[in-house]
Amino acid sequence: DQQVKQNSPSLSVQEGRISILNCDYTNSMFDYFLWYKKYPAEGPTFLISISSIKDKNEDGRFTVFLNKSAKHLSLHIVPSQPGDSAVYFCAASAGTYKYIFGTGTRLKVLA
Amino acid sequence: DTAVSQTPKYLVTQMGNDKSIKCEQNLGHDTMYWYKQDSKKFLKIMFSYNNKELIINETVPNRFSPKSPDKAHLNLHINSLELGDSAVYFCASSQALGLVQFFGPGTRLTVL
Helix, strand or coil, rough: CCEEECCCCCCEEEECCCCCEEEEECCCCCEEEEEEEECCCCCCEEEEEEEECEEEEECCCEEEEEEEECCCEEECCCCCCCCCCCCEEEEEEEECCCCCEEEEEEEEEEE | CCEEEEEEEEEECCCCCEEEEEEEEEECCCEEEEEEEEECEEEEEEEEEEEEEEEEECCCCCCCCEHHHHHHEEEEECCCCCCCHCEEEEEEEEEECCCCCCCCCCEEECCC
């Protein structure tokens, strides 16, 4: 029962363009969402979060959008840089201590 | 001055052996976690300790036993290793339950 889904295993984007990574969830009780970035041979690193009371949160080049009715969130990176090439995980929590992670999307930013 | 460290980074062992993975955090966090990332890349929580007390214990075989000697350490001991235990194991910590987690670099366990 996969409650958090990232349906695109990979994405390639030209440097300077926008990267959009998507995440869908099924549990309407989820109220807090996180995005993590992971480089090879390293652990995931926290990137940005959003609470269910908001529909947008921005931090520099990174913006997360939440559409509760569609149970969908997306991470926008603009402009994309080669150093953004990594695997991106979304994670969700339902007011508990437990986060459910998606399977990740591998982003490749082409120079 | 690594925030969350794990040892060893790689572990190759035979079926039936017992092994341990160590985790230490120097962030002063109260909560620590163990996650397993399997071959399908699912990252699933296994255990969580808060102030040395077990808080989350997912459906994990009881061959897996976490041990928290103090708030800065959460070790994972695995008995009678099986082929299906092969995965990358990540330790993480957070300031408190439910807050953003900081992950270690992972330990790749291969059971032959």
